[in-house]
Amino acid sequence: MAAGRQSGIGKFALRQAGKLALLLASACAVTFALISQSPIDPTQAYIGADLLRVGAEQREAIAAYWGLDDPPLQRFWAWMASLLQGDFGTSMIHRAPVSEVIVERFLSSFALMIAAWLLSGILGFAAGVAAAMRRETWLDRAIKWYCYALSSTPTFWAGLLLLIVFTVWLPIFPVGLGTPAGVPAGDVTWLDRARHMILPALTLSITGISNIALHTRAKLVDVLASDYVLFARAKGEEGFLLFRRHGLRNILLPAVTLQFASFSELFGGAVLVEQIFSYPGLGKATVEASTRGDVPLLLGIVLFSALFVFAGNLLAELIYRWVDPRIREGQSE
Amino acid sequence: MNLRTRTLIYAAVALVLLLLPAALSPMLGGDRLATHLAERNEPPSWTHPFGTDWLGRDMFARSMKGLALSLGVGLTAALASGLIAGALGLMAAALGKAADRFITWLIDLFLSVPHLVLLLLIAFVTGGGAKGVIIAVGLTHWPSLARLIRAELLQLKSSEFVLVSRHMGRSNWWIATRHLLPHLWPQFIVGTLLLFPHAILHEGAITFLGMGLSPHQPAIGIILSESMRYLSTGMWWLAFFPGLCLVVLVRSFDVLAGGVHALVDPSRSQE
Numbered sequence: 001m002a003a004g005r006q007s008g009i010g011k012f013a014l015r016q017a018g019k020l021a022l023l024l025a026s027a028c029a030v031t032f033a034l035i036s037q038s039p040i041d042p043t044q045a046y047i048g049a050d051l052l053r054v055g056a057e058q059r060e061a062i063a064a065y066w067g068l069d070d071p072p073l074q075r076f077w078a079w080m081a082s083l084l085q086g087d088f089g090t091s092m093i094h095r096a097p098v099s100e101v102i103v104e105r106f107l108s109s110f111a112l113m114i115a116a117w118l119l120s121g122i123l124g125f126a127a128g129v130a131a132a133m134r135r136e137t138w139l140d141r142a143i144k145w146y147c148y149a150l151s152s153t154p155t156f157w158a159g160l161l162l163l164i165v166f167t168v169w170l171p172i173f174p175v176g177l178g179t180p181a182g183v184p185a186g187d188v189t190w191l192d193r194a195r196h197m198i199l200p201a202l203t204l205s206i207t208g209i210s211n212i213a214l215h216t217r218a219k220l221v222d223v224l225a226s227d228y229v230l231f232a233r234a235k236g237e238e239g240f241l242l243f244r245r246h247g248l249r250n251i252l253l254p255a256v257t258l259q260f261a262s263f264s265e266l267f268g269g270a271v272l273v274e275q276i277f278s279y280p281g282l283g284k285a286t287v288e289a290s291t292r293g294d295v296p297l298l299l300g301i302v303l304f305s306a307l308f309v310f311a312g313n314l315l316a317e318l319i320y321r322w323v324d325p326r327i328r329e330g331q332s333e
Numbered sequence: 334m335n336l337r338t339r340t341l342i343y344a345a346v347a348l349v350l351l352l353l354p355a356a357l358s359p360m361l362g363g364d365r366l367a368t369h370l371a372e373r374n375e376p377p378s379w380t381h382p383f384g385t386d387w388l389g390r391d392m393f394a395r396s397m398k399g400l401a402l403s404l405g406v407g408l409t410a411a412l413a414s415g416l417i418a419g420a421l422g423l424m425a426a427a428l429g430k431a432a433d434r435f436i437t438w439l440i441d442l443f444l445s446v447p448h449l450v451l452l453l454l455i456a457f458v459t460g461g462g463a464k465g466v467i468i469a470v471g472l473t474h475w476p477s478l479a480r481l482i483r484a485e486l487l488q489l490k491s492s493e494f495v496l497v498s499r500h501m502g503r504s505n506w507w508i509a510t511r512h513l514l515p516h517l518w519p520q521f522i523v524g525t526l527l528l529f530p531h532a533i534l535h536e537g538a539i540t541f542l543g544m545g546l547s548p549h550q551p552a553i554g555i556i557l558s559e560s561m562r563y564l565s566t567g568m569w570w571l572a573f574f575p576g577l578c579l580v581v582l583v584r585s586f587d588v589l590a591g592g593v594h595a596l597v598d599p600s601r602s603q604e
Contacts, residue, residue: 268449
């Protein structure tokens with residue numbers, strides 16, 4: 001039995017690693033094909049603002065140095081070879097290795113995303129439970145209305161409204177940036193950072209609530225219509241006790257899985273929110289890279305974000321296998 | 334009033350709300366969009382229901398123009414995505430194992446990168462501008478609908494009434510037009526309608542981020558990103574009304590799509 005489970009886990013890990021390798025290779029190939037078909041001239045992009053000071057001969061020298069005249073397939077293999085060695089190239093905006101920029105920016109985004117993710121997960125779950133337990137009452141209707149309205153609300157507009165209310169009308173929170181302006185980096189306390197993070201995190205979580213709330217509500221409504229709940233009700237259980245004994249276990253796992261599977265929207269939301277609040281994270285770097293034409297950084301971010309989404313889906317699957325005895329037993333056979 | 338009449342009324346109201354900006358925008362050209370430095374930074378009033386901006390331009394006219402533009406981009410992009418989804422879904426289910434594997438791989442690949450990052454990448458690759466925005470939004474909204482159509486078709490193909498029909502000697506064409514299409518058609522229409530809200534929101538998002546349309550074109554995303562510089566001086570109306578209009582537009586599409594779904598889907602129309 002134990003040996004069987006061991007080999008099951010080994011097989012699972014192997015399969016996931018294969019999936020990841022295939023995904024990253026595909027993503028590399030497709031993005032490379034897209035970029036090389038684009039009307040953007042790489043020499044031009046490299047020269048950037050020094051346009052007038054670079055002559056035709058220098059252009060040729062640059063193209064030869066970077067191998068820009070080689071056939072596409074050869075360039076692709078060269079690029080893949082350096083990627084495999086961990087070399088993502090140099091960001092043109094930041095004048096630093098892409099991997100360094102991504103790691104540094106991601107750490108600051110990560111705090112924001114985790115805060116928003118936890119907040120939206122907990123609030124959304126609670127709202128969904130409340131709506132289902134008080135089905136067809138004003139509370140249910142209010143929560144449903146809120147969820148539908150929020151799913152039509154663009155994240156960036158919600159952010160702007162919060163900005164107006166909490167920094168202009170009621171100046172409680174700082175306007176933007178990750179740290180107070182004019183304070184040396186060493187003197188910034190974690191309290192400052194937290195204060196600068198509240199509004200962006202709040203914006204990011206408000207729009208994330210509706211999905212998990214509606215899903216939880218639907219699941220719990222199904223559970224409450226089941227025979228075992230009918231039986232429990234007949235025994236006199238009701239309210240919170242009924243929910244804790246029969247509802248919670250059945251709806252918690254799908255909700256957690258859904259929340260882990262939402263990493264893609266979380267990343268997209270972070271891009272918008274960081275742009276509104278000038279928060280120095282990976283999302284803002286994505287916008288800068290694409291509007292200012294920093295190809296190496298953009299490619300690095302595309303690959304990194306694919307890895308991020310994959311990690312979310314993998315975690316969801318792992319939790320399922322770890323918690324749900326049916327799947328656990330099924331795999332070890 | 335039964336559910337059918339109520340749904341029809343809701344859908345009709347939503348349709349009118351959707352067409353309003355397109356109908357209003359030609360009437361609001363010229364003078365209202367020109368700069369009037371004497372009436373700049375005015376809060377909402379009867380002559381300027383949405384207020385005026387820092388150049389004295391009427392925000393109501395700008396919002397309606399922006400909505401008409403968003404609607405146009407959203408329609409084009411959603412139609413393109415709907416067609417791609419339909420074609421790929423059909424091909425995956427009809428052309429055998431290899432094609433199915435390739436298309437499933439393509440769907441998974443498109444879903445593996447955050448949607449907004451994909452939009453930015455494609456808009457960047459196509460060189461930005463209105464063209465870049467339309468291509469980016471049109472090329473990225475098909476995967477979920479394609480997956481739905483593929484699954485639906487595979488299920489239909491192995492369903493009993495299709496198998497019986499085949500054994501009775503019906504041709505593929507007869508089965509496709511009499512058995513498969515009637516089931517697929519509503520799914521496709523509703524699925525495409527449901528793409529519009531996403532397409533419009535994403536169009537707003539990438540123009541807001543500064544990808545694409547030039548600052549002279551009053552797209553909603555551009556109006557909102559411009560307004561950010563003036564919010565700290567208390568000019569809330571610059572961001573509030575255009576954004577609210579966008580929410581109403583998107584919500585109307587949702588209501589319309591829900592109404593159409595309830596009317597064309599036989600299993601739901603009796604509720």
